[in-house]
Amino acid sequence: MAIDVRIPTILRSYTGGAKAVSGAGDNLAELLTNLDGSYPGLRGRLITPEGGLHRFVNIYVNDEDVRFLGSLDAKISDGDTVTILPAVAGGAFGLAAAAAVLGR
Amino acid sequence: MAVRAWARVGRLVAVLTIHREIIEAIVAHARRDHPDEACGVVAGPVGSDAPLRHIPMENAERSTTFYRFDSTEQLRVWREMDDRDEEPVVIYHSHTATEPYPSRTDVSYAGEPNAHYLLVSTRDEHTAEIRSFRIVDGQVSEEPVQLVDESMDPMRSIEKSGDPHAVQSFMFGQSPATVDYECQH
Numbered sequence: 001m002a003i004d005v006r007i008p009t010i011l012r013s014y015t016g017g018a019k020a021v022s023g024a025g026d027n028l029a030e031l032l033t034n035l036d037g038s039y040p041g042l043r044g045r046l047i048t049p050e051g052g053l054h055r056f057v058n059i060y061v062n063d064e065d066v067r068f069l070g071s072l073d074a075k076i077s078d079g080d081t082v083t084i085l086p087a088v089a090g091g092a093f094g095l096a097a098a099a100a101v102l103g104r
Numbered sequence: 105m106a107v108r109a110w111a112r113v114g115r116l117v118a119v120l121t122i123h124r125e126i127i128e129a130i131v132a133h134a135r136r137d138h139p140d141e142a143c144g145v146v147a148g149p150v151g152s153d154a155p156l157r158h159i160p161m162e163n164a165e166r167s168t169t170f171y172r173f174d175s176t177e178q179l180r181v182w183r184e185m186d187d188r189d190e191e192p193v194v195i196y197h198s199h200t201a202t203e204p205y206p207s208r209t210d211v212s213y214a215g216e217p218n219a220h221y222l223l224v225s226t227r228d229e230h231t232a233e234i235r236s237f238r239i240v241d242g243q244v245s246e247e248p249v250q251l252v253d254e255s256m257d258p259m260r261s262i263e264k265s266g267d268p269h270a271v272q273s274f275m276f277g278q279s280p281a282t283v284d285y286e287c288q289h
Contacts, residue, residue: 009191010215056213058175065175085182086215088161091141091170092199093209 003031003076006083014042023082028059029072031082046084047072058085118247120220120236122146122194126158127251131232133160134198134224141171142224146194147185155193155220163197170209171197194236196222203227204235206244214239220247 002022007015015021021039025031036043048054052071059066060083066074076082126146134142143163146155159181164174185191195216199207204223206214214221217240225233238245 008215010217056215058178060175060179063176063179065179067175083179083183085175085178087172087175087213088143088178088195088215089165089170089172089213090197090207090210091165091167092202092207093169 002078004081005031005035006081008085010086011042011045011084014039014045025076027072027076028061028066028074028082031076032072056087058087059083060085118238118245119250120155120194120222120247121153121250121252122155124251124253126155127234127249129158129160130196130222131224131226131234134200134226134232137163137198138226139168139200140166141168141198141200143171143173143195143197145181145192146196146222147188147190148193150189150191153193157190168200192216192219194222195219196224198224198226200226204233206237206239211239211242211244217241222249 002024005021005023007019007021012018021035023031023035023038025034032043032046046054046057046059053059053066061069061074061076061080066072069075130144130146133144136142141163142160144158144160147157147159148154149156161181162174162177163171165172182192197210198204202225204225206221206223210221210223221237221239223235223237227233234249236247236249238247
């Protein structure tokens with residue numbers, strides 16, 4: 001048994017195009033370290049240099065966002081599915097801030 | 105000499121072709137949520153570049169200047185697309201007081217390299233502005249938006265028929281100075 005990990009389109013360059021890969025670990029941090037051994041660079045797209053979960057991604061254990069499960073400490077068991085998705089976010093804040101600075 | 109514009113992503117022509125009814129539904133969603141930003145997806149069969157199924161999403165931030173898909177809803181919708189062999193062909197959101205152009209925040213979050221990023225501005229209460237972009241590796245390229253009438257379905261046959269009245273082509277906003285064109289003879 002292993003952990004089934006679903007890879008989003010934008011990160012498939014790290015997995016040779018694979019949509020799903022297998023990994024191992026008792027928690028998310030261990031899983032990502034394990035995956036980085038097979039797919040170098042993948043972990044760096046998910047974890048910030050400070051060691052936290054990147055805000056540009058959502059990671060789920062089965063149906064639950066890991067942010068509700070202790071983030072990198074989220075427990076994982078054989079047979080679980082871990083899904084990685086790009087966080088979809090944005091908005092006019094950057095533009096509004098620029099407009100304020102320019103006095104428009 | 106015919107000049108065709110190709111997107112940097114390679115496989116796709118740099119244009120968003122979408123049913124008028126879907127654009128109208130997106131604008132209606134943006135109007136409904138105004139002054140908060142509205143957001144959503146239009147799904148289509150993988151590789152088709154055809155946005156066919158409109159899915160309005162919750163803005164988990166409920167903000168006038170920021171949007172974020174609710175992560176639980178997103179997982180459900182992304183799985184549903186996967187089960188139906190679909191992908192997010194269009195990812196849209198509204199700017200409610202500024203132009204429909206991707207902000208730095210939009211560019212930094214753009215994580216679907218195959219998606220058209222559609223922006224709607226509801227800053228004018230009578231006229232909605234719509235513009236579409238590709239955002240790949242932090243590079244923003246504007247593309248024209250072609251509206252197709254539902255009654256002329258399917259889209260593919262219109263493109264083949266070459267009927268100039270079947271498809272109206274719109275470029276909303278100013279000219280696409282940022283589009284990277286490669287000419288084909």
